[in-house]
Amino acid sequence: MLQQYSSSVSNSCSRDSHLCSVFLHSWGLKELQVATFNFNPLRPKPFCDRPSTSMSFCCVCIHENHHRSPRVRRRKPLPQNVDLPTQWPKKKKKPYPIPFKKIKEAGRADKKLAEKGIEKPLEPPKNGLLVPSLVPVAYKVLNAWKLLIKGVAKLLHVVPVYACSICPEVHVGQAGNQIQDCNGTGNVLRRSFHKWMKGSVSDILVPIESYHMYDPFGRRIKHETRFKYDRIPALVELCIQAGVEIPEYPSRRRSKAVRMIGRKMIDLGGFVDEPKICRSGDALAELDTYRCYSEQGNTPPASASDVRQVAEDTLEAYEEVRSGVATLMKKYTVKACGYCPEVHVGPCGHNVKLCGAFKHQWRDGKHGWQDATVDEVFPPNYVWHVKEVGGSPLRGSLRRFYGKAPAVVELCVQAGAKIPAKYKPMMRRDIVIPDGEEASLVA
Known part of the structure; x- marks a missing residue:
């Protein structure tokens, strides 16, 4: 009699799980996971114990992947202001582009192959x-x-370019800037003003x-x-x-x-x-x-x-x-x-x-x-960015409000080209340049 009871319960459980799956498919849910837990009616124990082979109860886990909205990758907004790359001082060696630890590891691997007489694998x-x-x-x-x-x-011919005759500074605009950052010879006598000439x-x-x-x-x-x-x-x-x-x-x-x-x-x-080739003067014209x-x-x-x-x-x-x-x-x-x-x-x-x-x-x-x-x-040869082409020259007291851009980009922008999006934060287009009297009041 007990065997008949257990078989009837298991059959009803399997039938109910089948009806449940059909019902869920009618909702449009295609992925179903059915987990069965065994339970013995003669030995009532909690589900966390080791199961025994007897009755089975069904548990359905629903994954609503069908109705899940697609992922939308949002682009990170460009920063408003970006500082220029730091200039490495001339009295220090430039940092290695590849970490020195990886360079040493590659050298050790080549040395091991050389000690074994194995040829170094090279690709084009x-x-x-x-x-x-x-x-x-x-x-x-x-x-x-x-x-x-x-x-x-x-x-x-359209946009004038000025170059300092003493230092490598370049300025693109109608007139040379008045920023006192010349580090060439005799800069103390000139109070670090640039000596501009035609570029x-x-x-x-x-x-x-x-x-x-x-x-x-x-x-x-x-x-x-x-x-x-x-x-x-x-x-x-x-x-x-x-x-x-x-x-x-x-x-x-x-x-x-x-x-x-x-x-x-x-x-x-x-x-x-x-x-031997006879090279003419126009070889690299x-x-x-x-x-x-x-x-x-x-x-x-x-x-x-x-x-x-x-x-x-x-x-x-x-x-x-x-x-x-x-x-x-x-x-x-x-x-x-x-x-x-x-x-x-x-x-x-x-x-x-x-x-x-x-x-x-x-x-x-x-x-x-x-x-x-x-x-x-x-x-890239960065130069100071001029917002107002026909305005007053750039001054050293307001240099923290000015931006910079590669010289080619600044030249093309002043000639009428559209500013590329990746150079706008570097040019600091969103910063309002204060007047001379307001600059001392800005924090």
Whole structure:
């Protein structure tokens, strides 16, 4: 009789659970989880004890995933004001872009492989081969660089640019600022006022040059052989090593990978001398800010109706160059000195002893090479932002209310281009600049 009772109860429980599932499906709830708890009527115990095999009771857990609203990712609002990146003092070494702990770990791993005689695994372009997917990126960067130089040269006819003849300060506006922050020679006699002169393209686009090498994995450049190599913009040299073909500046294209054990190359494919090419003076006419566009007269000015379009195109080219350089530097090695602005494109830095920065006597003039950043290869060159183009010059007493922006961005904005959203907090557009009498009352 007891067996008949237990079987009837279990059958009714299973039937009820089935009806419950059908009822819930009618609500549109598709995911159900049924948990059974065993209970013995002859031994009444709480559910927390170990269950025994007898009657089963059903418990249904409902997941309302069907009616759950989709997630909406809210973008974080841009901050109102952003300070500029801190300038590292000249009497200290720049921090490593990659933590030094990771550099040491990678060195230990290479040393262990070298002790065992195992070849170091290398992937393109670390083994000397090109990365096919980055060749179009290199051409895009080089074309954008040409447009950027031409656009800046045209805008200099519309927006005046001033450069200090003593320090590297640059100002974009109708008149030079009156901020007393000149640290050049004789600044005490001038009370740190700048000595402004007419600026050029090289003042807007800071020229960063490096040695051009036919074979980056070949012989290292020594101090005695430095005059055998040409100096070209580091950005152009990066594009050449990434696959751009310039007849005046050829580069060795390997078909066989370089092999290494630790830091020693065991298969380099032999040393190859650079082919002799007669370079004309116009080889870098469109790629160098010094040779072709150092003066405004070399480039015809833009018409009044096209000024805004030229400013928009120049700003777009600037962003393309910056993003493209960042993409190439993720794969191709670029070294920078930790003390001075010297940059070298290649797997290892050169041995030219021309570093005159902090404690260069201890290093015999050699550079302290480390991995480079995008700002070291393509520096933004921040300048003070002018809200009112035709207003009064910027004053040093109100400098905490002024913002800054890259020189190219400031030049294009004053020429009529739209301000990009990521530069607005840096320009401090939302801050109202007080008058001279009100500045002393502001906390």
